Amino acid sequence: MGVLNTVLVPCLTDNYCVLLHEPDSGETAVIDASSAPNIKAALNERGWRLNHIIITHHHTDHTAGVADLKASYGAAVTGPEAEADRIPGLTRGVTASTKISLAGHPINVIETPGHTLGHVTYHFPDDAMAFTGDTLFSLGCGRVFEGDPQMMWNSLSKIAALPGDTSIFCGHEYTLNNARFAMSIEPENEALQARVAEVEALRASGKPTLPTTIDVEKATNPFLRPQSHAIRARLGLEGALDWQIFERLRHLKNKA
Template identity: 45%
Template structure:
């Protein structure tokens, strides 16, 4: 089976757009649609034709370009069934346990409520690639606009169970700010300190910090570490469970 081709590009103020192509069939999926013009320009530059749109959740900077991109390309839109009536237009409503196909490649649909209650992510398990929207960021996670700490911890636990080498494409360039916060709650983590230095060096050169790997995030991302004694102790909750620790870390991030 051919290897998926991925184009990543900046759009809006801090979003990343992604085009994913199966070279054998030419089928190309736009992951979310923050800015239809940016997606069309990226596809034109690559010589690709967008045939599908895969939404992760209803927020405007993820689905706001659906109509314009569909009008320009005729692409078929797949969107989370939990967001019906909040995403327009959509051709297929999908949910946890479903699969979407790009040529011969299959992505599993994983329901990850927390940031919103309709959020889904797309996991190409065969190629160890995932598009995680606003559920997980490099050194961060999505703000809980609609869900609870329990919702988000359950969702992140699903992602954390994937193979360490899984490559994670998250939707925003938030990593440098996330690193500053992570160091405030987990200052003695050597993997985090090393990661933060690398981030600063990359951003100084104007380079992206996305994608990341699950292995690196498990070692350094505080939102994937609330069940560790080190982080629990650092936030003064040594005797608490992971949901309580996660809630405290998320609350601190909201105030940071």
């Protein structure tokens, strides 16, 4: 079992898909499929052939390329069982109890509803990687479209419980925008100040801000920091439950 190579593929306006390639077997997967032409170009550049399409949730900006890629490569399509009727060409529906792997690398399916009711996160424990779709972003989180704030907080908590060195690949390049909001919520956070400077430098040079890590997000992302006394004081919610802090933060970010 070789090391998985990862390639971040920019798609659409601000989406990211990720190619995963195991060089010994040649087995290749893509996490989410926003744009078939972009993914095909990245595959062709490296001489890789796509075997698996792995989907986090049903939104079109994560699935628009599925039909074309499946037809072109005969790739299997894996995605949340709860959204089977909303993901084109699905060949394998998964839940938290489903055992799956890529070229011998185990994949844990974590059910992370909130953004959509069937959203899942894929955790590769042996590779210290997780693909969080639109649940967790760097310095932010997804909007709560189909679930409720307590459900979304529970999902974020599952991701935050992963080992601190886990690399996090999210579905969008939202970090700079998220950084502005985070600074308005916890400006005294020195780790956040340093991360914002790093993000600004990366974007100024046209580089992605991903992957991030669990440790970085727990130190800087306000949506993972309801225990922060500074955040609670700023919101005037010192005695609130963690999910209620999250609810207020998500409400404020929606208006930002």
